[in-house]
Amino acid sequence: MHQAVVSLIGRDHPVELPVWRSFWDRLHTGGLLRGEAAALLAALSTRMPDRVTLHALLASLDERRPPRPAGPFAGAVNIVGTGGGPATFNISTAAAFVAAAMGVPVVKTGSRAYTSRFGSIDLLTRLGITPTTSYEHTQAVLEHCGIAFAGFFVYPQEVTLLARAVAPLDIRYLGSFVNTLGPFLADMPVAAQVTGVSRPRHLRALGHAAEHVSRATGRSVWLAVNEAGADELLAFTTNTIRAYEDGADSEFALSPGALGLGPGRPDDLAVPEGGVERSAALFLDVLAGRCGRPARETVCLNAAALAVAGRLTGDWHEALAAADAVLRHGSALPLVERLRSLEAAHA
Incomplete structure (x- = not known):
C-alpha cells in the first residue's frame, strides 16, 4: 500500500512533500493499487490531517498546476x-x-x-x-x-482523477474532505x-x-x-x-x-x-x-x-x-x- 495511505490511516507521522508527489505520479500513470484512492479519501475525510501533511498536500498540488497569467485579477x-x-x-x-x-x-x-x-x-x-x-x-x-x-478549470486535475479512480463510489460522500478543502484547492x-x-x-x-x-x-x-x-x-x-x-x-x-x-x-x-x-x-x-x-x-x-x-x-x-x-x-x-x-x- 502506498506510504501516503499508510501514514494517513496510522496517523503516526506526517505525509511530507515527496510522498505526495509519489502518490500523484502513480495516480496519473494508473499505478495505484485497487482501492488505494478510496482509502486515501476515506482517511482524509475521517479526520483532517495535521499541519505538515496539509501544507505538503497543497504544495504538491500547486507545483503540478499548469502556468497561468500572473496577477490577472488585481484587487478582486x-x-x-x-x-x-x-x-x-x-x-x-x-x-x-x-x-x-x-x-x-x-x-x-x-x-x-x-x-x-x-x-x-x-x-x-x-x-x-x-x-x-x-x-x-x-x-x-x-x-x-x-x-x-x-469554472472547474481552477481546481487541480488530481481531483477529477481521484473521482474516476473511486468510481462507481460517489466522491461527494466518500471524499467530503475535497468539498471542505475546496475553497483552498x-x-x-x-x-x-x-x-x-x-x-x-x-x-x-x-x-x-x-x-x-x-x-x-x-x-x-x-x-x-x-x-x-x-x-x-x-x-x-x-x-x-x-x-x-x-x-x-x-x-x-x-x-x-x-x-x-x-x-x-x-x-x-x-x-x-x-x-x-x-x-x-x-x-x-x-x-x-x-x-x-x-x-x-x-x-x-x-x-x-x-x-x-x-x-x-x-x-x-x-x-x-x-x-x-x-x-x-x-x-x-x-x-x-x-x-x-x-x-x-x-x-
Missing part, C-alpha cells in the same frame, strides 16, 4: 463556503452580486450541490449564466461586468477570500490551509464561524473571523448589536420548496430587495465583508450602508442580466 475578492450547515438560499452568491454592484471586483468560485440542496453552479445554470472556462475568459468577463464566476489569484466554515472542528486544519495559501500567494484569507453552524456570515448571531494576511493571523468578532443588525433565525434564510426554479426566483427577489430583514441584512453583511477584506473600505458601517443601498435600489439585478447577455452573445 472571492466568497466561498466549505458546505454543510443549515440549508439556506445562495447567500454567498447574492453577496457576490451586491458587492460587485458596490464597486468591489468579484471573482467567485463554487461547485454544484454537495451537502446543500443547490450549489452556486446549479443556481447560475438556472439563471442562464455559465461559469468561465479559462483565466483569460474570467478576466474578460470581470472587466465587462465587474463580476465573474470561475481552487487556484484563484484574487487579493482576498472570505470563507465560511460550517463545522468548527475543521477550523484548525482549515487555518493551516489558509496560512499556506496566504503565505504562498499573498492573498488575505478570512475564515468565519458562528454558533448556527452556517458556512456564511449571519446577521443575527455573533460571527468570529480568523484573518490570515500580511504574514500573520488575527481574530475578531462581528456582533449584530454593534453593527446595528436585527434579530433573526436560520429559518428566515431557508431554501424554498419547489426546486432550483423556485430558488432562482427567490434569489432574484433578494437582489431586488424583496425579502425579509434577516435575509437582507445577512446578504449585506457578507457583501460588506468582501468590501472590507478587499480593502475598499475599513468602515463596516459604511460598507453595510452601501450594500443596503444596492438592495433597496435593485442595483445588483442589472449585473445578472449583463452576464446573461454576455453569455448569449458568445452562444
Whole structure:
C-alpha cells in the first residue's frame, strides 16, 4: 500500500512533500493499487490531517498546476463556503452580486450541490449564466461586468482523477474532505477570500490551509464561524473571523448589536420548496430587495465583508450602508442580466 495511505490511516507521522508527489505520479500513470484512492479519501475525510501533511498536500498540488497569467485579477475578492450547515438560499452568491454592484471586483468560485440542496453552479445554470472556462475568459468577463464566476478549470486535475479512480463510489460522500478543502484547492489569484466554515472542528486544519495559501500567494484569507453552524456570515448571531494576511493571523468578532443588525433565525434564510426554479426566483427577489430583514441584512453583511477584506473600505458601517443601498435600489439585478447577455452573445 502506498506510504501516503499508510501514514494517513496510522496517523503516526506526517505525509511530507515527496510522498505526495509519489502518490500523484502513480495516480496519473494508473499505478495505484485497487482501492488505494478510496482509502486515501476515506482517511482524509475521517479526520483532517495535521499541519505538515496539509501544507505538503497543497504544495504538491500547486507545483503540478499548469502556468497561468500572473496577477490577472488585481484587487478582486472571492466568497466561498466549505458546505454543510443549515440549508439556506445562495447567500454567498447574492453577496457576490451586491458587492460587485458596490464597486468591489468579484471573482467567485463554487461547485454544484454537495451537502446543500443547490450549489452556486446549479443556481447560475438556472439563471442562464455559465461559469468561465479559462483565466483569460474570467478576466474578460470581470472587466465587462465587474463580476465573474470561475469554472472547474481552477481546481487541480488530481481531483477529477481521484473521482474516476473511486468510481462507481460517489466522491461527494466518500471524499467530503475535497468539498471542505475546496475553497483552498481552487487556484484563484484574487487579493482576498472570505470563507465560511460550517463545522468548527475543521477550523484548525482549515487555518493551516489558509496560512499556506496566504503565505504562498499573498492573498488575505478570512475564515468565519458562528454558533448556527452556517458556512456564511449571519446577521443575527455573533460571527468570529480568523484573518490570515500580511504574514500573520488575527481574530475578531462581528456582533449584530454593534453593527446595528436585527434579530433573526436560520429559518428566515431557508431554501424554498419547489426546486432550483423556485430558488432562482427567490434569489432574484433578494437582489431586488424583496425579502425579509434577516435575509437582507445577512446578504449585506457578507457583501460588506468582501468590501472590507478587499480593502475598499475599513468602515463596516459604511460598507453595510452601501450594500443596503444596492438592495433597496435593485442595483445588483442589472449585473445578472449583463452576464446573461454576455453569455448569449458568445452562444
